[in-house]
Amino acid sequence: MAEVGGAGAAPGDVGGYETLSVIVPVYNERATVAEAIRRIRQADVPLELEVVVVDDGSTDGTPQVLATLEDSTVRVLTHPHNRGKGAAVRTGLAAVRGDLVLIQDADLEYDPADWPTLLDPVLRGKAQVVYGSRFTGERKNMLPTHWVGNRFLALVTNVLYASTLSDMETCSKLFDRRVLAGLELRSDRFEIEPELTAKVLRRGHRIYEVPVSYAGREPSEGKKISWRDGFGALWTLLKYRVVPLPPAPPDGSEPAAR
Numbered sequence: 731m732a733e734v735g736g737a738g739a740a741p742g743d744v745g746g747y748e749t750l751s752v753i754v755p756v757y758n759e760r761a762t763v764a765e766a767i768r769r770i771r772q773a774d775v776p777l778e779l780e781v782v783v784v785d786d787g788s789t790d791g792t793p794q795v796l797a798t799l800e801d802s803t804v805r806v807l808t809h810p811h812n813r814g815k816g817a818a819v820r821t822g823l824a825a826v827r828g829d830l831v832l833i834q835d836a837d838l839e840y841d842p843a844d845w846p847t848l849l850d851p852v853l854r855g856k857a858q859v860v861y862g863s864r865f866t867g868e869r870k871n872m873l874p875t876h877w878v879g880n881r882f883l884a885l886v887t888n889v890l891y892a893s894t895l896s897d898m899e900t901c902s903k904l905f906d907r908r909v910l911a912g913l914e915l916r917s918d919r920f921e922i923e924p925e926l927t928a929k930v931l932r933r934g935h936r937i938y939e940v941p942v943s944y945a946g947r948e949p950s951e952g953k954k955i956s957w958r959d960g961f962g963a964l965w966t967l968l969k970y971r972v973v974p975l976p977p978a979p980p981d982g983s984e985p986a987a988r
């Protein structure tokens with residue numbers, strides 16, 4: 731893995747990072763996945779790009795669409811049966827090799843055009859974890875129940891973990907891969923977002939937030955997360971506040987100096 735320049739990185743360089751690995755969890759996104767991957771290919775990043783799409787047992791023709799998109803830069807991994815977004819992210823994490831890891835959904839709610847904004851604090855050595863906030867960027871839509879749920883879950887996160895996040899549930903998350911080493915992620919479903927957040931904060935990392943644009947979709951357009959998932963998120967936040975964490979590997983995943 732590349733030596734990371736951290737705070738000493740000169741302007742214009744990429745902080746010692748070489749490869750950005752992008753994990754794209756996909757479940758029944760026939761209508762959007764081709765456009766999502768087109769936008770991913772167009773993203774303007776000063777790093778080598780590794781894209782790993784995880785088809786989570788889609789049954790709507792997504793695998794056929796993916797077969798036409800796969801090439802040397804876009805790898806497709808497949809779950810034989812649907813296991814949930816968290817399982818798809820974990821499959822992707824086990825497969826990627828880059829020194830930076832970004833999770834990018836396939837449903838067009840988040841836009842790879844925002845990646846330079848997300849990457850900027852990491853490449854300048856200011857952060858090892860960056861979240862794209864939907865509450866400080868422009869947004870097309872968020873259902874009122876989701877707005878309340880998202881604000882509430884961010885508040886609970888901040889109270890439990892002494893953070894100041896505006897958006898914990900954002901699906902726009904970027905990590906120095908060393909931060910993720912040894913976290914032993916377990917979530918299969920949408921609790922992957924609070925689990926990642928809780929464990930990273932418990933390890934003492936600060937999460938840097940930048941604004942990203944958000945084009946929220948409606949249930950009729952395929953949005954699957956619902957207010958019920960909010961309870962799972964709440965439970966996950968409470969649980970990881972108290973369960974012991976696996977020991978951090980001694981490889982630089984210690985928190986950067988604050």
Ligand SMILES: Nc1nc2c(ncn2[C@@H]2O[C@H](COP(=O)(O)OP(=O)(O)O)[C@@H](O)[C@H]2O)c(=O)[nH]1
Pocket residue numbers: 754755756757758759786812813814815816818834835836837839901920952953954955956
């Ligand atoms: N809903 C759902 N999404 C999954 C699953 N497996 C992978 N995904 C992908 O995860 C992303 C959905 O995440 P999110 O935006 O939080 O939920 P949604 O927009 O409400 O469906 C999309 O890219 C999905 O295709 C799954 O089992 N269920």
Ligand SMILES: [Mg+2]
Pocket residue numbers: 835837839901
């Ligand atoms: Mg989504």
